[in-house]
Amino acid sequence: MWSRAPLLVLPLLSSHATAHTFIWGVFVNGVDQGLFTGIRAPPYNAAPNAGGYANSPVKNLSSLDLRCNVMGDIQAPDTIKVSPGDNLTFDWHHDYRNDSDDIIASSHHGPSIVYLSPDPPGENTFVKIWEEGLYESNPFPQPGKWSTTGDIREKHGKMNVRVPAGLKAGFYLIRAEMIAFHEGEVAYTKNPRRGTQFYPNCVQIEVVGDGTVELPEGVSFPGAYKEEDPGIVYDIYCSTETRTIPTAPCTTTYPIPGPTVWSGAWAETTAVPLSPIKGDTTAYPWSTWIVNSVVTSGSFTDRKHVTVVGTSTYKASWSTTYQTPAPGTRRW
Ligand SMILES: *[C@@H]1O[C@H](CO)[C@@H](O)[C@H](O)[C@H]1NC(C)=O
Numbered sequence: 001m002w003s004r005a006p007l008l009v010l011p012l013l014s015s016h017a018t019a020h021t022f023i024w025g026v027f028v029n030g031v032d033q034g035l036f037t038g039i040r041a042p043p044y045n046a047a048p049n050a051g052g053y054a055n056s057p058v059k060n061l062s063s064l065d066l067r068c069n070v071m072g073d074i075q076a077p078d079t080i081k082v083s084p085g086d087n088l089t090f091d092w093h094h095d096y097r098n099d100s101d102d103i104i105a106s107s108h109h110g111p112s113i114v115y116l117s118p119d120p121p122g123e124n125t126f127v128k129i130w131e132e133g134l135y136e137s138n139p140f141p142q143p144g145k146w147s148t149t150g151d152i153r154e155k156h157g158k159m160n161v162r163v164p165a166g167l168k169a170g171f172y173l174i175r176a177e178m179i180a181f182h183e184g185e186v187a188y189t190k191n192p193r194r195g196t197q198f199y200p201n202c203v204q205i206e207v208v209g210d211g212t213v214e215l216p217e218g219v220s221f222p223g224a225y226k227e228e229d230p231g232i233v234y235d236i237y238c239s240t241e242t243r244t245i246p247t248a249p250c251t252t253t254y255p256i257p258g259p260t261v262w263s264g265a266w267a268e269t270t271a272v273p274l275s276p277i278k279g280d281t282t283a284y285p286w287s288t289w290i291v292n293s294v295v296t297s298g299s300f301t302d303r304k305h306v307t308v309v310g311t312s313t314y315k316a317s318w319s320t321t322y323q324t325p326a327p328g329t330r331r332w
């Protein structure tokens with residue numbers, strides 16, 4: 001297993017980013033907890049010469065990466081304290097954490113889904129607490145409205161969920177994801193260059209109080225999604241204006257994958273007023289990156305030239321018991 005070696009951060013590099021969407025911050029009842037606080041943000045996982053922050057989607061439904069993204073087993077150094085009934089707002093961004101950001105590419109139509117699990121997760125522990133899919137369907141060729149490119153993008157990346165009423169105190173992981181179908185009309189196993197793109201992100205929370213409600217049985221990640229499930233391989237272009245000749249059959253309904261939303265959750269959430277954000281609005285470039293489980297550390301001389309310091313193979317290792325996160329610096 002790759003150990004948490006100290007990582008060199010090179011903040012002087014340009015932050016020209018090739019990032020995909022991920023969660024940059026969490027607001028609790030409208031109060032920002034700070035850049036990446038409690039968030040297991042995905043690591044830099046592109047080739048080393050991009051010079052900015054980059055993360056790629058997860059496409060392999062059998063991979064552990066589908067749980068909390070690449071290196072999702074590595075804890076954030078801090079945990080967000082919440083109470084049952086608290087309103088949480090996840091702040092998804094692409095290149096930087098402000099309102100100029102495009103959040104997610106306009107082609108990346110798809111649903112958004114949020115699950116809650118005890119931390120650490122195990123077999124069948126992820127319980128769906130919120131979902132939003134194709135929320136406005138129009139006859140072809142008029143575009144429908146999708147959660148990722150409609151609602152979440154229009155709200156500048158804000159995704160609202162609520163801590164279930166009466167939830168028992170303890171440590172939990174929230175798994176929030178956006179799913180993008182721009183290449184999702186064919187299964188990844190049939191064409192690895194395409195396939196549905198998953199952007200899962202996990203947030204560490206500690207629920208406090210004297211709640212007594214336990215989570216019901218849920219689903220596993222990986223495991224919950226199968227290629228043949230409705231809503232996993234899906235031709236988005238029937239619901240958007242971007243294709244002139246629809247393929248048959250062209251459906252304008254969309255079944256959101258996974259189980260139904262738990263009856264104990266707040267399926268309807270509302271936006272709460274938000275405080276200004278705390279901390280930086282840009283993610284630092286990495287001096288460590290991971291591609292196909294190979295972790296490489298290096299030092300950059302400029303964007304395109306890097307001196308490799310060392311490499312190792314990374315294998316995710318999820319604990320079966322709760323571990324208090326080690327305080328310290330973030331992973332990048
Ligand atoms: C998908 O992930 C599984 C489990 O890690 C692995 O065995 C398989 O080789 C992966 N498939 C591809 C195409 O990478």
Ligand SMILES: *[C@@H]1O[C@H](CO)[C@@H](O)[C@H](O)[C@H]1NC(C)=O
Nearest residue numbers: 029085086087162270271272
């Ligand atoms: C969460 O939002 C709901 C709906 O706006 C509101 O009624 C409730 O008081 C909020 N909860 C907290 C803890 O602020």
Ligand SMILES: *[C@@H]1O[C@H](CO)[C@@H](O)[C@H](O)[C@H]1NC(C)=O
Nearest residue numbers: 096097098099100101281282
């Ligand atoms: C957002 O941040 C980017 C990068 O630092 C900057 O170019 C842009 O002007 C900022 N936009 C706003 C509205 O602050």
